[in-house]
Amino acid sequence: MITRKITIGIPAGLEARPVAMLVQVASQYDSTIYIEDGSRKVNAKSIMGMMALGMGAGESVQVTVNGEDEVKAMEAIEKYLKSES
Known part of the structure; x- marks a missing residue:
């Protein structure tokens, strides 16, 4: 299991389109992937x-990944969340 705190770099934050893209990235991996914003874990x-989180740019989330492909999954999630496009 890998846990990492990541600051969201996506300018729009986790709104509809970025959330849909994040779900697509996460769904490519067999590992379980959870994102927490303090009191909520999804x-x-x-x-x-993910839509329920409603996180904005510059906010931090904790990402927990567990499974056979956890390293690759964490790298992909982190790369996407930190992206500025």
């Missing part, structure tokens, strides 16, 4: 759960 493969 499955990164759930579009409804």
Whole structure:
């Protein structure tokens, strides 16, 4: 299991389109992927759960990945969340 704190670099934050893209990235991996914002923990493969977070650019989330491809999954999630496009 890997846990990492990541600051969101996406200018729009985790709004509809960025959330849909994040779910697509997460869904490429067999590992379980959870994103927490302090009091809430949601499955990164759930579009409804991710939309409920409503995180903005510059805010930090904790990402936990567990499974056979956890290293690759964490790298992809971190790269996407830190992206500025």
